[in-house]
Amino acid sequence: MRILALGVLLALIFTACENPAQYSQKKDQENVSGKTVVLVHGYSKGPADMHTLADFLKAAGYRPVTVDLPLTFDHVQEAAEVFEKKVGTILSGLPENESIAMVGHSTGGIVIRYFLSHSPYYKRVDRAVLIAAPSQGSRLADMAGEISDLLVETFATLDSLRPEKIGELSLDDPEGTRIGSIAGNKGDLALGRFLEKEHDGRVEVRSVYYPGLDDFIVVPYNHNEIHHTEKVASLVIRFLESGRFTQTPD
Numbered sequence: 001m002r003i004l005a006l007g008v009l010l011a012l013i014f015t016a017c018e019n020p021a022q023y024s025q026k027k028d029q030e031n032v033s034g035k036t037v038v039l040v041h042g043y044s045k046g047p048a049d050m051h052t053l054a055d056f057l058k059a060a061g062y063r064p065v066t067v068d069l070p071l072t073f074d075h076v077q078e079a080a081e082v083f084e085k086k087v088g089t090i091l092s093g094l095p096e097n098e099s100i101a102m103v104g105h106s107t108g109g110i111v112i113r114y115f116l117s118h119s120p121y122y123k124r125v126d127r128a129v130l131i132a133a134p135s136q137g138s139r140l141a142d143m144a145g146e147i148s149d150l151l152v153e154t155f156a157t158l159d160s161l162r163p164e165k166i167g168e169l170s171l172d173d174p175e176g177t178r179i180g181s182i183a184g185n186k187g188d189l190a191l192g193r194f195l196e197k198e199h200d201g202r203v204e205v206r207s208v209y210y211p212g213l214d215d216f217i218v219v220p221y222n223h224n225e226i227h228h229t230e231k232v233a234s235l236v237i238r239f240l241e242s243g244r245f246t247q248t249p250d
Contacts, residue, residue, distance in 0.1 A: 034061040035101060036094065037240065038087060042106030042132075043157050044072045049227075050105065056233035062101075062240070065090055071107050076160035076169060080114040087121055101127040101240050105227040106203065107157060109133025109181070113171045122174050127243065129236050130181040131227045132200055135171070136207035137163025140191055173212055178243040180215040182232060183208035186222040200226065217245045 037057055039050040047066035054064035067086045069079045090100070102125055104112040109130030116122045134141075141161035145152045152159040159165060173179055189201025198205040202223035209216050219232060226232055235245045 034063045035240070036063045036065060036090065036098075037101045037103060038090065039064055039066045040069065040083070040102065040104035040108030040111055041066070042071065042104075042108045043161075045105075050103075052228040053103065053233055053236070056230065057237065060237050062237075069108075069111065071111070071157050073154065073156055075156045076107065076110055076114055079157070080111050080118070083111050083115055084119045084121065087115065087119070091121060091124055099124055099126040101125065101129075103129045103131065103236055104133060105131045106133055106223065107161065110135065110161070110166070110169070110171075113173065113179075114169055116174055116177055116179075117170060117172045123176060125177050127240050128177055128179045129239050130179065130208070131232065131236075132184055132203050132208060132223050133181065134161055134203045134207045135166070135181070135210045137161060137166040138202075138207065139163075139195055139204060140202065143194060178214045178239075179212075180217075180239045180243075180245055181208050181210075181213050182226070182235060182245070183216070183218045184221040184223060184226040185218050186220050186225075189222050189224065192222075214243055215239065215245045 039054055041047060041049045047068050050066050054066060057064040067083060069082055071079050094100070102112045110133055112128055112130065113135065116125060116128065138161040141152070141158045142163055144158050145162055152162070160169070183205040184200030185198050185205055187195065187199045187201050192199055192201035195204055200221065200223040205218055217235065219226065219235070221229055221232065239245055
């Protein structure tokens with residue numbers, strides 16, 4: 001039975017590596033005013049996976065910019081190097097004193113944290129929202145490594161998400177950036193059967209939280225839908241505006 005269970009897990013992991021359907025309509029992000037918000041997709045995804053959130057942000061007056069990162073076969077550090085170059089290009093088109101914000105889903109949140117910890121551009125980021133990001137590491141990625149070294153060597157991003165490897169990223173949030181994290185607890189995805197603690201079907205809630213966050217909130221969505229919902233978009237917008245997810249009394 002254990003061999004069968006491991007086989008099922010491997011099959012599910014490979015299924016999870018499939019890219020989502022391509023976005024049916026080209027999104028024109030030119031000539032949009034408002035604060036620039038860089039949107040970072042998660043593991044094995046692409047820019048199209050962030051377009052729903054981009055639409056909500058654009059409607060609220062922001063200028064969303066999506067990026068395409070190698071988050072399947074490359075380690076987080078390698079993807080972060082690509083990200084830093086893309087952010088540099090974005091910043092080069094803005095006034096020197098203009099700040100930007102960042103929002104990342106899943107592994108995209110880890111890329112953002114790595115950027116804030118290691119890039120000289122970190123001072124230009126005043127807000128960051130991490131959605132379902134495994135800041136304490138991914139139990140599923142750890143299980144994949146226990147099953148097969150070859151699996152995590154091939155899908156190197158998974159290797160970076162193992163709890164012991166997260167520590168090696170030397171993530172240290174800068175004081176000048178307010179960071180909020182959103183976790184989901186609707187554990188109805190197939191991979192969730194292998195998780196014991198409260199989770200969103202991919203990532204445990206306790207892994208999304210880490211000490212030092214400026215705010216943290218749990219919402220009733222699974223890992224695949226959380227960043228596509230209007231509710232989460234409204235939370236992101238509120239954090240970008242106030243540095244908090246919840247309104248506080250005057």
